[in-house]
Amino acid sequence: MTTKQRLEVARKRAAQRLKAEQAEQERNFKLGGLSSSSLFGEDIVRRTEAGIQEDESLLERNPENMTQVLNPRPTARSRWQRKMVIRDLRRRGRPNKEMKIARSERNHLSRSHFFKTSMKKLAPLARQIAGKSIDEAILQMRFSKKKVAQEVRQHLIQARDEAIVMKGMGLGAAQSSENATPGQDPSETPPLPHQTPAKAIKKGHAANETDIYVAEAWTNRGPYGKEPEFRARGRVYMLRPPQTGISVLLKEEKTRTRERAEKEAKALRKRMGKSMWVHLPDRKITAQRQHVLW
Numbered sequence: 599m600t601t602k603q604r605l606e607v608a609r610k611r612a613a614q615r616l617k618a619e620q621a622e623q624e625r626n627f628k629l630g631g632l633s634s635s636s637l638f639g640e641d642i643v644r645r646t647e648a649g650i651q652e653d654e655s656l657l658e659r660n661p662e663n664m665t666q667v668l669n670p671r672p673t674a675r676s677r678w679q680r681k682m683v684i685r686d687l688r689r690r691g692r693p694n695k696e697m698k699i700a701r702s703e704r705n706h707l708s709r710s711h712f713f714k715t716s717m718k719k720l721a722p723l724a725r726q727i728a729g730k731s732i733d734e735a736i737l738q739m740r741f742s743k744k745k746v747a748q749e750v751r752q753h754l755i756q757a758r759d760e761a762i763v764m765k766g767m768g769l770g771a772a773q774s775s776e777n778a779t780p781g782q783d784p785s786e787t788p789p790l791p792h793q794t795p796a797k798a799i800k801k802g803h804a805a806n807e808t809d810i811y812v813a814e815a816w817t818n819r820g821p822y823g824k825e826p827e828f829r830a831r832g833r834v835y836m837l838r839p840p841q842t843g844i845s846v847l848l849k850e851e852k853t854r855t856r857e858r859a860e861k862e863a864k865a866l867r868k869r870m871g872k873s874m875w876v877h878l879p880d881r882k883i884t885a886q887r888q889h890v891l892w
Contacts, residue, residue, distance in 0.1 A: 708757035770808030
């Protein structure tokens with residue numbers, strides 16, 4: 599058998615194998631169903647054993663109807679993918695600083711619904727919790743006398759839970775701590791026996807690199823509502839109460855440690871630059887005179 603004949607036989611075998619795999623996939627594929635590795639796969643097995651048939655309306659679903667939602671701008675998507683491929687080829691697959699940070703550090707942005715308050719009243723609370731750990735921020739809002747502080751507290755709790763479940767933030771302290779008790783909140787920093795979580799970091803207790811803190815907090819102006827104010831002589835004034843939301847950006851202590859080290863290195867480079875005064879270099883003393891020259 600010549601080389602060309604061997605290549606032809608190998609090509610036919612590969613085509614038959616590919617065709618068999620496609621036929622197997624089409625036979626196992628069911629529109630609207632779930633794979634065996636899905637989280638709800640056990641439910642399908644139970645329903646099948648019980649003799650309950652699945653809803654036939656799922657079989658009539660057409661994926662093309664969801665294209666407008668999943669890929670609303672196909673041209674822009676393909677252009678973006680082409681741009682990413684070109685950038686990756688230019689850098690030869692080497693990630694830049696932003697890509698390395700995005701791959702090694704976690705963050706979570708959470709935006710609240712609109713509260714019935716003004717930006718003037720909500721901005722001080724946003725400045726109060728910015729830079730604090732998530733547990734201390736929740737504690738501050740719990741004992742705050744502001745009316746909207748309780749709604750901000752509920753939003754912080756929701757943002758913390760979303761960061762733990764969706765991004766896996768704040769889990770290192772619970773896994774690495776020896777004093778962790780079952781059922782303990784993984785986002786709380788385990789304190790020493792005589793300390794509270796808020797005082798532990800202030801008194802020199804080293805925080806875990808996965809502890810969550812509020813990196814940024816800002817307010818979002820919302821729409822104005824309408825409320826009637828009934829006055830004397832049958833008059834009615836229309837009030838326009840403002841609505842404001844708050845957004846918080848949660849990060850881990852690993853990010854704050856890196857930013858602090860970069861800030862110190864930048865300050866050191868600035869001090870060691872040309873603008874820094876340095877003493878004169880050591881030179882030999884020449885042409886000394888007994889008396890001053892003025």
